[in-house]
Amino acid sequence: MSSPATTAFRPTPRPAGDPPPSAPRLCTPRRHTAGRRPRRSVLLTVLTGLVLLYALVPLLWLAVSATKTQEGLAGSSGLWFGGDFALWDNISTTFTYNDGVFTRWLLNTLLYVGLGAGGATFLAVLGGYALAKFDFPGKRAVFAVVIGAVAVPGTALAVPTFLMFSGMGLTDTPWAVVIPSLISPFGLYLMWVFATEAIPTELMEAARIDGAGEVRTFFQVGLPLLAPGIVTVLLFTMVATWNNYFLPLIMLKDPDWFPLTLGLNSWNAQAATAGGEAVFNLVITGSLITVLPLIAAFLLLQKYWQSGLAAGSVKE
């Protein structure tokens, strides 16, 4: 079963003068166009539509609820607008409440994502390229260790990592969140599979014969061909870092360093504490603001990451 899958993404050698392929060719020869097109089915569409509703109704609830005041939340149906339209109020209150701590959390999250996801992607691209295109001593060991690590539960690492970082004086600093985020075994695996397919070895050989060093070959030959894979890995490491809760929960005590996830949860928990003010409308509006950037990124970049993921899909 393997050969068709692998050849499907293999960039075909092109005559000189053609523009270089910016992506491995995945989508162009859609197989259904070759034969007869299957008939569309209303029944199947309706059934799949049920799953679609399941996926979207909670998001609709979130968007609708973000337009309501705290009183409106209790007094109106969850899936339609109440009499009050307080979205703009809610947004401005979210950003100004408690001396604008939400803005701080947003900036923290951006910092963690920038350094963590950016760094994780860079390391995964370098490593995946090495695994795909070189034979080197220790290669099998690298594979076994990294894949085995995927199965280790988060808490098996969390406690000792916390104690180690605590000993190094790194807890309660951004580094405690950023450094563990730098490793993405899934990203490494995806880059490995992708680089194997996307970079023709002949092209690297040609670059070397022309006198390019390894670094230059990587940047000028490898990187451009890896673009869709890089976008994919970047998106998935971004989601992992943006959505991370457990790691910052352990590492951070000072709310000034919280990411959005931790901050939102602290706002929600505040209602349950003695004398704490319930701010459910802010929790909901803040949640919406937290979700939107990632959804936007997925929608805008879908062409790239879906082709990158297809190449990474595991074949037997």
Added chain:
Amino acid sequence: MTTLQPPVAARRRPAPAGVRKSRRSWTAWGFIGPFAAVFTLVFLAPVGYSVYLSLFRDRLIGGTAFVGLDNYQQALQDGQFWSSLARVSVFLAVQVPIMLGLALLVALALDSGRLYGKDFFRIAIFLPYAVPAVVATLMWGFMYGTRFGLVGDIEDTFGVPLPDPLSPDLVLASIGNIVTWEFVGYNMLIFYSALRVIPHSLYEAAEIDGAGQIRVVTAIKLPAIRGALVIATIFSVIGSFQLFNEPSILRNLAPNAITTDYTPNFYTYSLSFSGQQHNYSATVAIVMALITMVIAYVVQLRGMRKGA
């Protein structure tokens, strides 16, 4: 252990002229080195330290003492640990098949080419994956509520009292629903990506042989994506055993239904950060890691053997 196969092409395609065979050199360590260094710091060192910690115990008098495998013995007799493990096992047995089954059905529907608006379906069903577990849990937690949630709405509209999703009896199912919502689209995408690279010629051959849709699915599509199914199962097993975020966040809304030893992960967290029992917490985490790895390995072996 190896849960994933090396890329197929790397193993089976005859090496193209050049690199793979002839140049076995240390050059590549320049590229993999940075990953390896950070990996050592944030994965290997903590694992080693964890094992070290598990061999000691804090005593009220005399400080930390080496106790050999005593902590492990304690863990094996720890009722709280076993009941939390039983809970995630039930969760695993019910939630994972539902989630993966649903994901597979949607992936097959997308791949059949019979849907109107296929691209919209694909991207929209995937979107919940982009929602942080914290937000997903808060959101569903509110919706579960009777005060301004959907459950309350339904009760008001139809005048029927519904069971409380946050009651001790139902809260595990409610968590299962949240996790399913978060990951059904992600798994669908994995399956769909695997489905779309099956060569069309196989379908044509099946058609000539007179195979119907169902037969094509069972005889061609499912065997072809077995690798993806096994991987998704393994990741779901690991995910179930690591369950932490959803119960810990939902605890604010259902403090009576969710205890601090609700899942093994929650238990180790509570031991370590509320109880200050770092050594015992590390032990429980290691036991859990071993159990997870054994089960992931068994899933992989079974999944691969079926095809042989």
